[in-house]
Amino acid sequence: MASMKLDQGSNNHGETSLSDVKPDNDIGWKSKLKLPKRDGRIRTTDVTNTKGNEFEDFCLKRDLLMGVFEKGWEKPSPIQEASIPIALTGRDILARAKNGTGKTGAYAIPILERCDSSRDEVQALVIVPTRELALQTSQICIELSKHIGCKCMVTTGGTNLKDDILRLYEPVHVIIATPGRILDLMNKNLVKIGKCGILVLDEADKLLSQDFKGMLDNIINHLPNDRQILLYSATFPLTVEQFMRKHLSNPYEINLMEELTLKGVTQYYAFVQEKQKVHCLNTLFSKLQITQSIIFCNSTQRVELLAKKITELGYSCFYIHAKMNQQSRNRVFHDFREGHCRNLVCSDLFTRGIDIQAVNVVINFDFPRHAETYLHRIGRSGRYGHLGIALNLITYDDRFALHKIESELGTEIKPIPKSIDKSLYVPEFHMEGDPSEESNNQNCQDGAIAP
Incomplete structure (x- = not known):
């Protein structure tokens, strides 16, 4: 905004003059602010x-x-x-x-x-x-x-x-x-x-x-x-x-919704059997550079079961769902925001507006049935224009829902490659002015990460 240099004080009638607005006659007021990094x-x-x-x-x-x-x-x-x-x-x-x-x-x-x-x-x-x-x-x-x-x-x-x-x-x-x-x-x-x-x-x-x-x-x-x-x-x-x-x-x-999905979220699917899901998730954890991840299940019972499995695999994990008491929900939400745990398993309770900047990976352990739910889930990654990935574990029964959601959202969910380019989701690989790795587009033939 153009600098306003008028400084005439109050007029003769005691009314507010332009100088009372004081847009920038306090020279250097911004320099006194306690700005975050x-x-x-x-x-x-x-x-x-x-x-x-x-x-x-x-x-x-x-x-x-x-x-x-x-x-x-x-x-x-x-x-x-x-x-x-x-x-x-x-x-x-x-x-x-x-x-x-x-x-x-x-x-x-x-x-x-x-x-x-x-x-x-x-x-x-x-x-x-x-x-x-x-x-x-x-x-x-x-x-x-x-x-x-x-x-x-x-x-x-x-x-x-x-x-x-x-x-x-x-x-x-x-x-x-x-x-x-x-x-x-x-x-x-x-x-x-x-x-x-x-x-x-x-x-x-x-x-x-x-x-x-x-x-x-x-x-x-x-x-x-x-x-x-x-x-x-x-x-x-x-x-x-x-x-x-x-x-x-x-x-x-x-x-401002000419397109529905965020530009910064790259979407993949892995075609798996239901009984292979936990093994596939374990493979993803070992191969991905996760800052924080949110993993979605379609029921509260599956949330707790999966969180238990992830913990048994040796990874830090919280869980949250609507049937928990409010004190426990508050504690989990606060501690995950503060970075005390890398992975959070949750129900669709957590799809609405939750903004945790460190989340760079979203995993749909259970694929949703509706495009709206999918859109809100993957929107937990790539917050405020940053980059992230969304990974979907797709069973034979999910194949029609996958095509339906792609069609309704006008988006492409690609087969997951053997190696996911870190510049697509790892913060230190996409800082301003830093060189990014070349994108690796080599896909698995069957669309799943090799175990």
């Missing part, structure tokens, strides 16, 4: 194909910009560039963008900018489908808002309601919640959102599915009539269209 990995056009805007171009509060830069966010991604200025005007938004391209920042920045910390009332409500995503989103909001005095609270099922009640005695400006818990708090009259002007639905397609039927309508009934609603998702089924017609007013539509 720069991530030098190359990024794909999923996050770099922008119009060239900077965060300063959005006329954000200086204190919010400090939080943005100290979070390590250097430039807005395409979804942030398209969404932030529109959201700041108060208009409803229907935004579709790929997993891992910065959707959280696209709504967190404008709601925090519009938050007035001097008002002791809830001003924004963010609804997400899973407890883990709620914790992750609240942590991002807390980090972004650390200089602006905006108080963010997370509330989810599976936690002590008494703790939430005590927290609500203090000022809360932004609430991040799962639908059931926030509805419970509203119905008990423990949280008042009659003056809450912004509602965000993250992973909107999941929130509007049968799993949460009717909950969103009930929540919206507690909001003021002039509220702003922001919907973000990678996929938008018909339920979203019905919701949009019912609750949104002339929404601004953003669609």
